[in-house]
Amino acid sequence: MQVATVEEPHTGPGQIRIGVRASGLTTGEVRVRSGALRAMVPVSLPYRTGFDAAGVVDEVGEGVAGVSIGDEVFGMTASATRGANADFAVLVAWAPRPAVWTWEEAGGAAGSVETATRVLDRLALGAEQTVLVQGAAGATGSVVVQFALARGATVIGTASEHNRQFLQSLGVVPTTYGPGLVERVRALAPSGVDAVIDCAGGALPDLVTIVGDAERVVTIADLDAAAYGVHLSHGAPNDAPTDGTGATTVPHADPLALHGLTTAVTLADKGLLRVPVAAAFPLDQVAEAHALSEGRHAPGRIILTNTARR
Numbered sequence: 001m002q003v004a005t006v007e008e009p010h011t012g013p014g015q016i017r018i019g020v021r022a023s024g025l026t027t028g029e030v031r032v033r034s035g036a037l038r039a040m041v042p043v044s045l046p047y048r049t050g051f052d053a054a055g056v057v058d059e060v061g062e063g064v065a066g067v068s069i070g071d072e073v074f075g076m077t078a079s080a081t082r083g084a085n086a087d088f089a090v091l092v093a094w095a096p097r098p099a100v101w102t103w104e105e106a107g108g109a110a111g112s113v114e115t116a117t118r119v120l121d122r123l124a125l126g127a128e129q130t131v132l133v134q135g136a137a138g139a140t141g142s143v144v145v146q147f148a149l150a151r152g153a154t155v156i157g158t159a160s161e162h163n164r165q166f167l168q169s170l171g172v173v174p175t176t177y178g179p180g181l182v183e184r185v186r187a188l189a190p191s192g193v194d195a196v197i198d199c200a201g202g203a204l205p206d207l208v209t210i211v212g213d214a215e216r217v218v219t220i221a222d223l224d225a226a227a228y229g230v231h232l233s234h235g236a237p238n239d240a241p242t243d244g245t246g247a248t249t250v251p252h253a254d255p256l257a258l259h260g261l262t263t264a265v266t267l268a269d270k271g272l273l274r275v276p277v278a279a280a281f282p283l284d285q286v287a288e289a290h291a292l293s294e295g296r297h298a299p300g301r302i303i304l305t306n307t308a309r310r
């Protein structure tokens with residue numbers, strides 16, 4: 001990983017450019033870099049990282065309405081080009097930065113917000129249901145649980161013992177993952193669990209047993225999902241062709257739940273959504289940031305900041 005000088009990106013139709021204040025590190029990109037996703041994600045080098053970012057609009061593309069130069073926004077890049085870990089980023093989806101969010105929170109929000117909305121929509125999770133979130137203290141899990149709570153659900157979340165208080169502070173009933181999970185969850189939810197969201201991978205047999213129906217489990221992290229009859233949700237590339245109805249034509253991918261960005265602003269303004277930030281690194285320490293992510297225990301999102309702009 002290294003910082004390089006490249007040509008400035010510019011907007012196409014329907015896009016905006018921001019001067020980036022903070023951007024997110026995605027665990028998926030860490031796995032792309034390590035080679036773990038080699039079979040699934042073809043990469044040509046040099047590969048630019050960063051899917052979500054926040055900053056100040058400095059260029060508005062043709063056909064864009066409702067946003068002006070100088071506005072503070074958060075959002076996401078096109079899936080193919082990425083490059084949000086930079087001075088400038090071109091966004092294809094965005095929303096105004098909630099006043100209560102720091103730049104770091106806003107910079108790491110869009111990916112987790114979209115993923116949370118996508119999986120909760122798929123499970124049609126609503127009020128008075130109980131959901132188990134595996135890996136609830138992570139960058140994605142910690143946002144999934146807040147969206148689930150905002151829908152009125154009861155949320156049981158798994159994490160290491162040291163994250164117990166963190167989960168409680170979010171309003172989650174905490175437990176640990178690992179052996180005995182089925183029994184621990186049964187004790188916490190004697191009437192049963194309505195749905196399971198797996199943000200960690202590696203425990204699908206237990207998770208299916210807990211809910212009693214593989215169709216009520218969605219994983220974002222377990223590549224063996226099909227073997228257990230479980231849906232592995234990954235978002236369709238936002239530059240993918242559609243069939244004219246807005247439906248994606250990429251096999252097995254779920255449409256991106258971009259409406260989640262607007263919901264996030266509403267929730268944040270009501271004090272119902274923070275973006276837990278595990279650590280922030282200046283851009284030139286991106287390798288250290290990847291190393292922290294590879295440990296798989298950072299509580300929340302890892303952020304890259306543009307100190308030169310702050």
Ligand SMILES: NC(=O)c1ccc[n+]([C@@H]2O[C@H](COP(=O)([O-])OP(=O)(O)OC[C@H]3O[C@@H](n4cnc5c(N)ncnc54)[C@H](OP(=O)(O)O)[C@@H]3O)[C@@H](O)[C@H]2O)c1
Pocket residue numbers: 026027028031115134135136137138139140141158159160161163177178199200201202219220221233234235293296297298299300301
């Ligand atoms: N498909 C998609 O659309 C999509 C989108 C975003 C992310 N993802 C994937 O989802 C996964 C999580 O992403 P993230 O960004 O949230 O990662 P993260 O911030 O690194 O969080 C991972 C969490 O997993 C927990 N964990 C570690 N080992 C575990 C185990 N053996 N069993 C259960 N939990 C364990 C950790 O909890 P403790 O620290 O409490 O131990 C940590 O909070 C990654 O595989 C990522 O690639 C997929």
